[in-house]
Amino acid sequence: MTAETLVQFLYLVSTALFILSLRWMSDPETARKGVFSGVAAMLLAVAGTLAGVAATGGTHYWWILGAFALGSAIGYPLALVPLTAVPQRTALSHAFGGLAAGLVGTAKYFLYYGQGNVAALSPFIVTALVAEILLGFLTFTGSLLAAGKLQEVAWIPQRPVTYPLQNLINLSLFILALGLGVALVLNPLAPWGPLAFGLIILLSLAFGVLLIIPIGGADMPTVISILNAYAGLSAVAMGFVLNNKLLITAGALDGSSGLILSIIMCKAMNRSFTNVLFGAFGQAQQKAAGGEEKVYKSDTIESAAQVMEQANLVVIVPGYGMAVAQAQHKVRELYDLLKKRGITVKFAIHPVAGRMPGHMNVLLAEAEIPYDDLVEMDAINGDMPQADVALIIGANDVVNPAARTDKTSPIYGMPIIDADKAKTVYAIKRSKNPGFAGIDNELYFLDKTFMLFGDAKAVVGELARKLAGEGGMH
């Protein structure tokens, strides 16, 4: 068996293991097997590559080993972040992935260019190279900015930043980059080649920033998914450049995952890709201000506890506010106390609740709430009229009935959790300000709704204390 056959065989097994790895993610029972299979696939891929490199007289092994060590030293602490920081960690990983692809593409171009290698710089390869660096570098800066926004880094604006002619400027930059790309495909060895290549890199870096800067927190789940897809596609492009089928397959798996998650997120907001990326959500809200003053009814925690005690079915609707307040463990206490009284407790999970797909599920799982009680929006909505209490913890837009009724609302048409159909609604809210989107939430002004103002963790903790205290007296 030649070295080459061995390498290809290892890649083949690795590809199969990657597919199985994702296949096993279909069920929480088998999901951990998926991780082991993924690790095995990656080890085989690296081993195969090193074997292939060795067979053709590679060099710099110590340096490569050092790079592995350094990467592991950076990566391991990143795996230990608190789960509320998972969205920014994910965005940061996309940035690393994009950077790696961009750098490899850059290295390959300059290598071939330096060699004057006409054959290697075929139109197909140069096209793939341009796609690789375009996607790689725009994912790099875009994801860094997204991570910064999610981490609430002080000098990065949280609110969507919009300016006149935004889309026109973005579009012209993109067309300019594409034009340079086409020129490069036609004349890869032109004396101005490296200059054009460098310009494409700069434009991609700028494009990543411009693409993310008008996007606000509520759109983050979609944006993170799209960046995920880009990172995967840049790996595919690298696979085309290197004619490596393993890279193409694994990149395509990642790309399709990002694509599907983006579609799910967009559907859950009733918006299109282009609307998320170019719609600048922030613009629609000006009209919301200046409406007539409406009055909230607030209630004491004691009476809320009493109402919950009498309930048969309590549905808890968590949102980003729960994550910010790190309230999930207190929520678990409340859940246990209600369960102990024979009350059915379910969690209604909206697909875009939080800052990334599945964010709420992970936080509640961390608090050891059994996943059988985490119910998807479509599955719980039928039961909402039977719910005695809907307890809303830091969620806002995902329970706003305006999405159903108000055609002028920016969130009109978005599927929501029908919290307003429950018999009584309690909403925990940090302040009286409107939610992220700056839209008034009609739910809060219904007759059956009572507000509990305060930090989610404190309020839920207090609720749990009241329930526990009264249990002791009986």
Add this chain to the structure above:
Amino acid sequence: MIERTDTTALAGHGAQGPTPNPAGGGHGQLDVMGALFVFMLATFIGVMVIQRVSRLLHTPLMSLTNAISAIAVVGAIIVSAGKEAPTLITALGLVAIVCSTTNIVSGFFITDRMLKMFKKREVGGGVK
């Protein structure tokens, strides 16, 4: 037909100077249509497999695919190990290895950490 085979062969022999790297794929010969077929099939498999992933697990799914897309490490190793490459190009490759390894290590570890937390309700655990 014949013409096309000729150009592909040419592209393959283009790597005359530097020895074709087996890890680079194939016979050092660029098979454009083959690569596109693989891409198309892998995308379909990906879409079908991912559609079946439980919504509960979308966050771990994303960190897992993060780690998987760090397969870019393969390309980074090939670039870094090249003998004829100028130092600057080797350096770019090495930085890419650091980035990818970061994603591999943190991606797989955090996925497993999250998945360990997903527990089913215990049978007979006081809950009817």
